[in-house]
Amino acid sequence: MIQILEEPVGSTYKQLISLAFKICDEFILVKREQLELTEKTKILIEELKPYVNTVKKQEEWPGTRLLGHHADIYYFNCKPELEELLINKAKGLYRWRHPDLLEDLCFFKNKEVWLLTTAHEQLGFITTTDRVEISMIREIEGIMIQEIAVSYHEV
Template sequence: MKKFIEEPKGTTYKELLNVAFSICDEFLLVKRDQHDLNENGEKFIEEIKPYVKEIKRQEEWPGTTLLGHYADVYYFNCHQELKEILTNKTERLYQWLTPELLEDICFLKNGEVWLATVAHEKIGVIMSKNQSELERVIGIEGITMS
């Protein structure tokens, strides 16, 4: 079931990350070839580098298909240390944009998309088939979904 999510901010966003990290086993972030990172973005990559599981050259990822361009898609396991890094770097879901950060955070559960974002278009979609997972998200104070 797909549910579009209005941008969660502050404690609502942090609680969404808590739920995502408790349900999902993997997440990804994207660095497009045609967008450069600034100094903060480069520092962020250095900070998360020890946690990178894999970097793949891709022309698509959940929510996005590039035409004639590629991106480095960074894959991570959902570790507590990474959740703390993410919550310290961002205050809202669609803040995942270059040049400050990597883009389009997406969470995966058993290889299937659970949360996909297209940050520059302010689009986020929860794609859970599990009603209790959806209820956990809906139960977060401040969450608005359609």
């Protein structure tokens, strides 16, 4: 697992999103039902509509669990048009949050979380053990990361 130590912004953000689109096949964005939408968010949802695979009402998604509330989770395939949209709509990874955008951009590779963000907490993690992917992440100019060894022990 790799922890992103500082928010990727500008060209670092663009490179990270482009890499995610090369590696992953799906991503999500979240709309919490208890939060009011701004005009900017409504426009974004309209722009995204043609690309939505499905919308699910869920109380949890990678990195977040709600208590007593649900959110609409929008699922998308990683398509070039959407890569450009994500790059142009936000200037940084943790900018994906209410009130101006949908929240918690997360990418999936083969149904497994690859990039997890909790934007309000300014946390981002990449889960990969693929040496080629790790090398490509390290090559992103300006990215500040820390590799975290994760092991599981039966108790």
